[in-house]
Amino acid sequence: MSRQGKMTESPRMLHKKKKFSMYPYIFILPAIALMGLFTIYPFIRTIVLSFALTNKMGNFSSWVGLRNWTRVLKKESFWSIVVTSLKMAGVNLVLTFSIAMIFALMANKKVRFSKLYQTMYALPMAIASSPAAAIFIFIYRQKNGLLNNLLGTDISWLNEPSTAIWAVCAVTIWMHIGSSFIFLLVGFRNVPEDLLESAYLDGANSFQRIRKIILPIASPQIFFVLFLSVNSSFKTFAQIKLLTGGGPADSTMNLVYDIYKKALIDQRFETACVEAIFLFLMLFLLSRIQFALEDKVVHYQ
Amino acid sequence: MMKPKTKKKIKDRSAFIVKLLIGILFMLPIIIGLLFSFQTETDLVSYPLKFFTANPTLEHYISAFTTIPILHYLKNTLIVCVIAITAQIVFSSLCAYAFVFFDFKGKEFFWNVVLACMMIPGEVTIITNYVTIQNIGLVNTYPGLFITSMIGGTSIFMMRQYYKSLPKDFKDAATIDGCGELGFLFRVATPLSIPTISSLAIYLFVHIYNQFFWPLLVANDDKMRTIQVGISFLVTSDVTDYGRILAGAMVTILPSVLIYIFGQDYIIKGMTSGGVKG
Known part of the structure; x- marks a missing residue:
């Protein structure tokens, strides 16, 4: 019966598919137009302007060839910003990922009320940078600051190059752990229960179960979290703007903040464009490296 | 023992x-x-x-409510959120629907456009976008604030994932019953997608409510500031009475924290279904 039904249907379906329809184009138009206007067009424009001089409004004024690039790449201060970006991203990445990993392994097993701590581990991800900065300035400030109070110290946490970078990273890490935690948790919970059960019966302890079963099976999610974290760890902006303004002595100046500063404070849009494209190339290269590693490390089922 | x-x-x-x-x-x-x-x-x-x-x-x-226009900031934020979220849900649904249910010329090309856009971080294009907004005179306007948030790769991916999970038979059955393309989309696919759309909406709310960089650029005028930017000016200003700043910060986090606590299952579903490869 069903086979017969299929036989009579398919010619009609085939006919229907071949007919030209405007619908798909109308359906994708708003999305594609917006993406074209606010992602592709500005991306190309940023590349173009990195080879030009701009006026105070950020519009084209004349071609200069490679001069912007050579000027930026020759500057020592630029490379120190790149190094700071890498340093901050590294700290953010390693600590966010490891803490999220520990939290996800802790919350993995569903028990009664486990949702209570699951919510707590993820909650800071709902908090934006400005209120977070407000709270952390209260903690970090030198006079009547909570941290100095608790430690009995008198340190200006945000004004010392050696402590400022850690103070800013701590806020970023605190805000970013939640989303990594959620992705990891979902990955770990997808591991079949009976697999863990039988490993337990075979005498595997919890460390062995994590290492031999959970981590390999959840490796696509782990990889995905790493991929997202590498990207987001470079993009700290609001915390820097609100806590240190890139200082002291540029010790917390990363590329994203410098792009903002060059364009809107110094009104050197072409320099900002060079740095933006540099940031893009750096992130692109890192993602290529990660995908190459993925094939070696990740087990897809 | x-x-x-x-x-x-x-x-x-x-x-x-x-x-x-x-x-x-x-x-x-x-x-x-x-x-x-x-x-x-x-x-x-x-x-x-x-x-x-x-x-x-x-x-x-x-003092926070009487000396700072917190309610006005919240109103601005709400307007931006509602318009951006509605637009993003409608546009991403339509777009994802076309990619799943239609075969059309240039399909692969346009899909690659979507993927390419997802490879370009917003931080790379934000300054140039600001120049565009300035050139077309949208600085300090609501459209200027929400226009760049009207579409997102994550939304398209999430809706696509959902449409792909619909059994193909549904579409065939609806077509045989005389349901046209639009009929299937509006009468079958959309009502069934309410859970997906809800998780997308909650995820987008937390995301757009917490935006900082873009509204900082576009809203110079205090009247147009969103809550995040408004509070940030308080944070960086002269800190004489810190209690007021803390109170303002607590008011700011309340909506997103409440939405997170009550909608967390939706957010988790949304985050993980859109992100994983498929």
Whole structure:
């Protein structure tokens, strides 16, 4: 019966598919137009302007060839910003990922009320940078600051190059752990229960179960979290703007903040464009490296 | 000797308490903000600071609402959120629907456009976008604030994932029953997608409500500031009465925290279905 039904249907379906329809184009138009206007067009424009001089409004004024690039790449201060970006991203990445990993392994097993701590581990991800900065300035400030109070110290946490970078990273890490935690948790919970059960019966302890079963099976999610974290760890902006303004002595100046500063404070849009494209190339290269590693490390089922 | 069952019970209980304590420790910054926002200015500058005060006060909340246009900032944020979220849901649904249910010329090309856009971080294009907005005169306007948030790769991916999960038979059956393309989309696919759309909406709300960089550029005028930008100016301004800033911060985090707590299952579903490869 069903086979017969299929036989009579398919010619009609085939006919229907071949007919030209405007619908798909109308359906994708708003999305594609917006993406074209606010992602592709500005991306190309940023590349173009990195080879030009701009006026105070950020519009084209004349071609200069490679001069912007050579000027930026020759500057020592630029490379120190790149190094700071890498340093901050590294700290953010390693600590966010490891803490999220520990939290996800802790919350993995569903028990009664486990949702209570699951919510707590993820909650800071709902908090934006400005209120977070407000709270952390209260903690970090030198006079009547909570941290100095608790430690009995008198340190200006945000004004010392050696402590400022850690103070800013701590806020970023605190805000970013939640989303990594959620992705990891979902990955770990997808591991079949009976697999863990039988490993337990075979005498595997919890460390062995994590290492031999959970981590390999959840490796696509782990990889995905790493991929997202590498990207987001470079993009700290609001915390820097609100806590240190890139200082002291540029010790917390990363590329994203410098792009903002060059364009809107110094009104050197072409320099900002060079740095933006540099940031893009750096992130692109890192993602290529990660995908190459993925094939070696990740087990897809 | 204890029975193994009671022993296990004690072990589970203590593990639970440890996990809970770690959770409370992790939320400490929020708790700190909350506790100290109820302390008088005298308490806030006393040494040593105390977590719990004998005479809590609402003065900072009152002064935050009377001296800062918090409600106006919230209104601006809400307008941006509602328009951007609605647009993003409609546009991404239509777009994803076309990619799943139609075969059309250039399909692969346009899909690659979507993928390419997802490879370009917003931080790379934000300055140039600001110049565009300035050129077309949208600085300090609502359209300027929401226009760049009207579409997102994550939304398209999430809706595509959902449409792909619909059995193909549904479409065939609806077509045979005389349901046209639009009929199937609006009468079958969309009603069934309400859970997906809800999780997308909640995820987008937390995301757009918390935006900072873009509204900082576009809203120079205090009247157009969103809550995040408004509060940030308070944070970086002269800090004479810090209690008011803490109170403002607590008001700012309340909507997103509430939405997170009550919608977390939706957010988790949304985050993980859109992101994983498929």
